[in-house]
Amino acid sequence: MSVYPESSVVVNQQVPNMYPAPMTTTVVLQQPQQAPGKLVCSREGHRGWSSGMFACGDDVTNCCLAVFCQELVLMDISRRTGENVCVTCCVPGGLLAIRARLRTLGGIQGSICEDYLSLSCCYLCALCQMQRELDSMGL
Template sequence: MQVTSDWSTKLFGCMEDEHTCLLGALCTPCLACSLARQLGESCCVVACVPGGVFALRTKLRMQQNIEGSICDDCLTLSCCCPFALCQMARELDNAEIGRL
């Protein structure tokens, strides 16, 4: 698969979507569960599987042909999890893959 693009929004661009920003800030697990469902996975992936949220980011990146690596995904989520989840939600919205 050819990787061709960057994320459609910046990592810290959470104010582009206030609803998602609030959800990410006030209930990060709820946002992670919503993302799992939008990507065709169970909430158990993020709730019960160690590294599940990393797998979701990698899955989204691969589906959307976004440049990056598994290492980038792990570092981004480890250091900035709520921001990364908000970025993923905006990416799905921009691609019109299931709405929050």
């Protein structure tokens, strides 16, 4: 006669592994480096803007936001380009830097001078263009 009742018998119970799997270690003796004097990408960019400066009618929602809620649009553009949301309002020339960053991220042709003129002469249109470009890029 058994001391244990039949209901307490455990069949096919797997014992958990108490020891972790062996670990492998990779030692990097020399960091990979870029060849001296080599650019990662072209300086000029490989494409133009996805929409023109005055294509505000193509996206009326962003146009209205730029007119009535400029601060929100500026914060959104900063966030979507990977910058701090305060850059455009607290850093002198911050929006110019954000526009240049957007051109670099998207491989868009242009120059700082063109960015400056766009923002100085057609501020709201430039904001709308940047929003449309970010939408086009999926950011």
